[in-house]
Amino acid sequence: VQQSLTVCVTGAAGQIAYSFIPLLLSGQVFGQVKINLRLLDIPKMETALKGVVMEIEDCAYPLIGDIQTGSNPKELFKNCDLIVFLGGFPRLPGMERKDLLQKNANIFKEQGEALQEVGKEDVKCVVVANPANTNCLILSRYATKIPRQNFTCLTRLDQNRAYAQVALTLNKPLNSLKNIIIWGNHSTTQYPSIEHATVEGQSFVLPDQGQFIERIQKRGAEVLNARGNSSVFSAANAVKDHIKDWYNGREDTLLSLGVLSNGEYGVQSGLCFSYPIRCLGAFKYEIVGNLQLSDFSKQKLKVTEEELIQEQGLAESI
Ligand code: NAX
Structure with missing residues (x-):
């Protein structure tokens, strides 16, 4: 300690x-x-x-x-x-x-x-x-x-938003949900995925997955429009969750953090990409690289990866 x-x-x-x-x-x-x-x-x-x-x-x-x-x-x-x-x-x-x-x-x-x-x-x-x-x-x-x-x-705010929306939609307690994953960029191309998620240990579907994905992708703008100001305490809370779980480790669920890719899931190596992460304690983690992805998910990962490649190009032109 x-x-x-x-x-x-x-x-x-x-x-x-x-x-x-x-x-x-x-x-x-x-x-x-x-x-x-x-x-x-x-x-x-x-x-x-x-x-x-x-x-x-x-x-x-x-x-x-x-x-x-x-x-x-x-x-x-x-x-x-x-x-x-x-x-x-x-x-x-x-x-x-x-x-x-x-x-x-x-x-x-x-x-x-x-x-x-x-x-x-x-x-x-x-x-x-x-x-x-x-x-x-x-x-x-x-x-x-x-x-x-x-x-x-930080993609933990997106993760927390996704958990909250699923819990509200299914009318289930938050702590009955696991393994909702945010893939890719913290932007409107991010892919909030329920493909590997469970509620009370069972996989589930949402009545309208497309609407869920879009809601999480655009949640920042939704808050901004309503408040006339961007997300603040929910962002601070997510920073707390990110650091706390990274530091202490978390056994019970996969978490989402943007980390430097080593090419997992075919993503260009070196990009900072939000992945499913297992936090092991003492600031150690591993990228969980062996989940089976549907064609739908693969295509979503491509879209957000392409945006990150473009951003990298723009940033490098300084
Ligand atoms: P604020 O504009 O209130 O605060 C930013 C602070 O950074 C200002 O005090 C400014 O003077 C300071 N600053 C500017 N240049 C600096 C430099 N070179 N060195 C040190 N400080 C510098 O923004 P706030 O609402 O606190 O948001 C902070 C950042 O978080 C923004 O970039 C925002 O876009 C980003 N967000 C990211 C989120 C995420 O999930 N990754 C969600 C929330 C937030 O939108």
Whole structure:
């Protein structure tokens, strides 16, 4: 059992960080482990970051260790055991996808270089900022001394959304469901699959699978339209679930994490692809590579893989 962990949160003055930090410091991610906190954001958010630190102090969390804030990843990534990448360039009105990809590729290039220079060789990374899969891939490219399995991106929010919708549709408790899988990109091409899923140990079908898939693919936009703002506490909650299960392991079900592909299921090696994952504890996992896929599923995997190949090409043209 760890006595203390050093955790950096990037985009720490942003919305998801504001919901995630309390989960981390109240012991909901690592249990009763002391947390040294590193908060990174851009220089213009320096005052806002100070405000976040004041609120952390005012919570009087017993688990808080030391806190450092700043805008230089080379200072803040030092000695970190885990880095949660929430910081990114937002999509502004009129901005093309290509521009967004390249802006973020630049940020993740710089942060990857910082990791390579000052990072611990066993640091674990969770990329949340969009385009999450491709940002994760770029990060790993520039931090070659860190093992590739230490890089993950978040598709747990999509997984949680899929579980919730299936539970509501079948009118069954959430904990009776297992092995719903998110394949591919955290985008509208993702493939939320019930092909290997069970309810109370039995496989099942949905009344309208097409509608289910589309609902999960577009859930982010559905929340945005209703709230006038993107998903925040559900995203923070998913970051908590992702790290907690990756750290502790999970025996009872397959999980979905974006990880660097070694060619499993014919996906281009090197892409950051959301796969069925078995979390083994102590931040170890394996990609479950031997599930039988229907032709329908194979075709869905191709679509999302092609989008990731395209994103990779755009990001590389920086
Ligand atoms: P916010 O815009 O509230 O916060 C982002 C923060 O990042 C800001 O404080 C900004 O100043 C900071 N930032 C920008 N450039 C930076 C840099 N180079 N270094 C450090 N910090 C930097 O966004 P928020 O709602 O918190 O969302 C964070 C990210 O999560 C966004 O990219 C968003 O698209 C992504 N999401 C990903 C999800 C997923 O499932 N993978 C779901 C939720 C969310 O949409």
